[in-house]
Amino acid sequence: MERNSHLRTTIGEPLLNTVGASRVLMVGAGGIGCELLKNLVMSGFQDIVIIDLDTIDLSNLNRQFLFQKQHIKKSKAKIARESALEFNPNVRIEARHQNIKEEEFSVEWFKGFDLVMNALDNLDARRHVNKMCLAAKVPLIESGTAGYLGQVTVISGDLTECFDCLSKETPKTFPVCTIRSTPSTPIHCIVWAKSYLFGLLFGNAEDDDDEVMVKEDNADDETAKELETLKAESQALKTILAQAGQEGFTELVFNKVFGTDIERLRKMEDMWKTRAAPTPLNYNQIMDITGHLSQQLNVAPESTTLKDQRVWTLPETVTVFGDSLVRLTERLKELRESDPEASISFDKDDAETLDFVTATANLRAHVYGIEEKSRFDVKAMAGNIIPAIATTNAIVAGLMVMLAFKILNKRIADCKTTYLVYDSRGDRDQLLISEKLAKPNPRCYICRNAYIGLKIDTTTSTVQDFVDIMEDGGMTDVEIQENGRVIHDPDFDDNLGKTLAELQLTNGKFVDLVDVDDRKVIVYIIHRDSAALDGEKFILEGDVHKALVQQDKLRKTLEQLKAADAAEEALEAARKAASAPAHKHVEDSDIVMLEEEETRKRKRDGSLEILENGPLKKSSLTEPAHPSELGGGSQQPHAVSNDGVGDGTSAEQAVDVDEVVMVDGEEVDVVILE
Amino acid sequence: MALPQQHTISEDEAALYDRQIRLWGAEAQLRMRNASILIAGMRGLSNEVCKNIILAGVGSITILDHENITEQDFGSQFLIRGAALGTNRAAAAAEKARLLNPRVNVIVDQEDIVKKDDAFFQQFNIVCLVGCTIDQMIRVDDACRASEKRTGFYAANVYGFNGYIFCDLKDHHYRVERQEENAATVIIQKHHTYDSLSDVLLARFGFPTPRKLRRKVSPLLLAIQVLWQFQQQHGGRLPQSSSQEDLATMLQLRDTKLKDAQVDPAFVDDSLIQVLVSTGSAEIMPVCAVVGGYLAQDILKTLSAKDAPILNHYIYSGMEATGVVHHIKKE
Numbered sequence A: 001m002e003r004n005s006h007l008r009t010t011i012g013e014p015l016l017n018t019v020g021a022s023r024v025l026m027v028g029a030g031g032i033g034c035e036l037l038k039n040l041v042m043s044g045f046q047d048i049v050i051i052d053l054d055t056i057d058l059s060n061l062n063r064q065f066l067f068q069k070q071h072i073k074k075s076k077a078k079i080a081r082e083s084a085l086e087f088n089p090n091v092r093i094e095a096r097h098q099n100i101k102e103e104e105f106s107v108e109w110f111k112g113f114d115l116v117m118n119a120l121d122n123l124d125a126r127r128h129v130n131k132m133c134l135a136a137k138v139p140l141i142e143s144g145t146a147g148y149l150g151q152v153t154v155i156s157g158d159l160t161e162c163f164d165c166l167s168k169e170t171p172k173t174f175p176v177c178t179i180r181s182t183p184s185t186p187i188h189c190i191v192w193a194k195s196y197l198f199g200l201l202f203g204n205a206e207d208d209d210d211e212v213m214v215k216e217d218n219a220d221d222e223t224a225k226e227l228e229t230l231k232a233e234s235q236a237l238k239t240i241l242a243q244a245g246q247e248g249f250t251e252l253v254f255n256k257v258f259g260t261d262i263e264r265l266r267k268m269e270d271m272w273k274t275r276a277a278p279t280p281l282n283y284n285q286i287m288d289i290t291g292h293l294s295q296q297l298n299v300a301p302e303s304t305t306l307k308d309q310r311v312w313t314l315p316e317t318v319t320v321f322g323d324s325l326v327r328l329t330e331r332l333k334e335l336r337e338s339d340p341e342a343s344i345s346f347d348k349d350d351a352e353t354l355d356f357v358t359a360t361a362n363l364r365a366h367v368y369g370i371e372e373k374s375r376f377d378v379k380a381m382a383g384n385i386i387p388a389i390a391t392t393n394a395i396v397a398g399l400m401v402m403l404a405f406k407i408l409n410k411r412i413a414d415c416k417t418t419y420l421v422y423d424s425r426g427d428r429d430q431l432l433i434s435e436k437l438a439k440p441n442p443r444c445y446i447c448r449n450a451y452i453g454l455k456i457d458t459t460t461s462t463v464q465d466f467v468d469i470m471e472d473g474g475m476t477d478v479e480i481q482e483n484g485r486v487i488h489d490p491d492f493d494d495n496l497g498k499t500l501a502e503l504q505l506t507n508g509k510f511v512d513l514v515d516v517d518d519r520k521v522i523v524y525i526i527h528r529d530s531a532a533l534d535g536e537k538f539i540l541e542g543d544v545h546k547a548l549v550q551q552d553k554l555r556k557t558l559e560q561l562k563a564a565d566a567a568e569e570a571l572e573a574a575r576k577a578a579s580a581p582a583h584k585h586v587e588d589s590d591i592v593m594l595e596e597e598e599t600r601k602r603k604r605d606g607s608l609e610i611l612e613n614g615p616l617k618k619s620s621l622t623e624p625a626h627p628s629e630l631g632g633g634s635q636q637p638h639a640v641s642n643d644g645v646g647d648g649t650s651a652e653q654a655v656d657v658d659e660v661v662m663v664d665g666e667e668v669d670v671v672i673l674e
Numbered sequence B: 001m002a003l004p005q006q007h008t009i010s011e012d013e014a015a016l017y018d019r020q021i022r023l024w025g026a027e028a029q030l031r032m033r034n035a036s037i038l039i040a041g042m043r044g045l046s047n048e049v050c051k052n053i054i055l056a057g058v059g060s061i062t063i064l065d066h067e068n069i070t071e072q073d074f075g076s077q078f079l080i081r082g083a084a085l086g087t088n089r090a091a092a093a094a095e096k097a098r099l100l101n102p103r104v105n106v107i108v109d110q111e112d113i114v115k116k117d118d119a120f121f122q123q124f125n126i127v128c129l130v131g132c133t134i135d136q137m138i139r140v141d142d143a144c145r146a147s148e149k150r151t152g153f154y155a156a157n158v159y160g161f162n163g164y165i166f167c168d169l170k171d172h173h174y175r176v177e178r179q180e181e182n183a184a185t186v187i188i189q190k191h192h193t194y195d196s197l198s199d200v201l202l203a204r205f206g207f208p209t210p211r212k213l214r215r216k217v218s219p220l221l222l223a224i225q226v227l228w229q230f231q232q233q234h235g236g237r238l239p240q241s242s243s244q245e246d247l248a249t250m251l252q253l254r255d256t257k258l259k260d261a262q263v264d265p266a267f268v269d270d271s272l273i274q275v276l277v278s279t280g281s282a283e284i285m286p287v288c289a290v291v292g293g294y295l296a297q298d299i300l301k302t303l304s305a306k307d308a309p310i311l312n313h314y315i316y317s318g319m320e321a322t323g324v325v326h327h328i329k330k331e
């Protein structure tokens, strides 16, 4: 009996051999990645490439079990490889401490794998690998987790939906006036502190209000005027900055930001007709009280609460504000001695920046009568932290290997999308739910396209040569773009004489082509020196003609879909017209129908969400979208709560609800569930 | 178990456990940190469970196994290393397990489980048996139910592509937090009562239609119970993959079992029994990872007294990629 005897008994000799002969790429060696690599080396895989550009952090160690304290700051890919080889020294693992988007990881490189497995934590890299796998025609196993929730699925050419088939949730933005003048929730205050105030004080002068605040389109004169005033206020604050390091600087900044600016806003009575007006703060008043209370402040907080998880008192907040302001301005001054352009940016793991944002966000919350938050909570909200645990990652990575077995056994059709759901109340009878793989979205530009490789000497071949190649293949009046940049179209032929290299159409670039009949082809450039082309001027990998035939078919499908949508709309309109008040029963059924349609639509549109290793998409079974840890920009709180998640599939169970219910610690009436 | 009860989480722990404290809260973390767990039977599944609960930061974990490592153990027990061949399984696994989280006290016990008296099990907060015989499972479950410490009992195993978790917490109190629309958090106190394993095995279903029955119990769970019976009658051994005789015995046991349980014999297909016979002795990594993930998660849930643990079976089918919970009662 040897090492693989269990595997042989279960999956059989032939599949075990296929697994052993396969070459797999694992993208990401983080939460899911560590579990996955362990599973792969223990499941008969012999040839694995892992890639991750990240290094190990203390907060990884609660789940990324291939790493230990002494590995902090080292390459995840490399340490993961070392640790996994201990489980099974007979496996070949190649570790790359690199970004998967680098040029050397071309379509051709992806073609060298039988299978790609994503264990990623951000949207950008997921979309990239999705596209590369489609172009290389390699099946991809996608995975994601957030807290207790998780998901695995397979992406494979024409058989399944791809990662881009459903539109993604865009990072949340806020109207600039909400942030600057009329905040109403903690997140508004945090965004103000992190994206406005912090940038103004410690950023570069050129950095404008950032991407999370959008100017309202329908801004009227009043709003425009207000925006002007706000701009002037920002300028005034910058003048105060010149006095950094001098006596009374903290007080000056404080009274400006939380005093005079607020006074001015308060006077705009129209603003406060429907909401509570802000109350300005005064530095000396608070600090006077602090003097009297200093003894009380020294009393240790209640022992069960972490310092970070307790909301600070107002004097505490002001003290933290002063300390962090002084330290950050000093740090900036030092930095600017060597680099006048230097700036400090917010980083959730940089204690001083987090202190400053927590303090200023809470002072602003205080001014507006909004709930204040602990430093722990502010860290999550400002840093887009997604909770993560070992068990969810372990389960997801196990499911990925089960899918890998099926794919390598040539049974992709048997693969399913599996969701991990969470049961807090004990009323679910399914914790793993599997659905058939979804069909591709015919409207998807990324996967409903032909990918064709073009081996060519980019230094000698011109755009004219390129156009000729594609028109010989059957395209007419071709239009060429690269990443949104127009290279050539029938009305713009300036570039015809330029070489591809001159226009940065170099090795690995994807070029989008569309012809007069709206047929689309994506060409990826493979640079080859003329000498390496066996006497040919170019070599096409893929059949342009065949691609065009497919595109014609697709266009027909799309037209049919369009017609069907129009018909449905017409029907809907007719139904609405028919539901006159006299026919009450019709009205009722209409409502039901509308609700069903709403649910269906939501399911169909279920925007993709990307989490720590985030679930790929929002299904009816998972919670609302969470922001990406690395995706940036998004400002949503992380709260993962699973109550109310459900589709009523569970059977009734004997659930005894007894005793009392507490609302924020207070006892209230008993609540009976069900 | 005389563990020093600590009442706070240190700043160091808060940093290390940040991502999970954000999920289950500091109170749950504290409860886990003060807990003692026994994992009896070191197999691939046990390795997974140990890894997960050690990472989570429980107080202490005792691993109990009297057997020595064979060559085939390396196929699923990632905590052991080549040089440990022929040495005690628990001792070998403990060495690597300790490195996963130096804050957790990992205790090795090399004695045979049959030699352990009831009091031994009653000192733990949770006892988890992996791959033990049904007789041991019933005995230890009864011991846990009689424990003054309210010891929670789990039993689990994997068979090829399939696996199960059984849970008996006798009378378990827990809280559920719910976010109201006005953002207030409502805390609901609940409790579940659990039947003992010996009672569960006596469950009668009353010949319902297959559709109704399927909602109460999966064919796989009944087939696994048949497997336990086979082991009981054969000195603890599993059916041999290629033995026609064992298969015939299993089919026979299935028929009597289903008759007793008042279930239509067609409910548990011959092919399912066949799969269990041919792969029942095998444990493969991905299945261990899935079942071990759920098992560890449920142990942590129970320890934290937050959210509902499994009531009272979890059945994983790797072929169908499903994980279902069945509440089986004596009735």
Ligand SMILES: [Zn+2]
Pocket (backbone or CB within 6 Å): A161, A162, A163, A164, A165, A166, A440, A441, A444, A445, A446, A447, A448
């Ligand atoms: Zn697509």
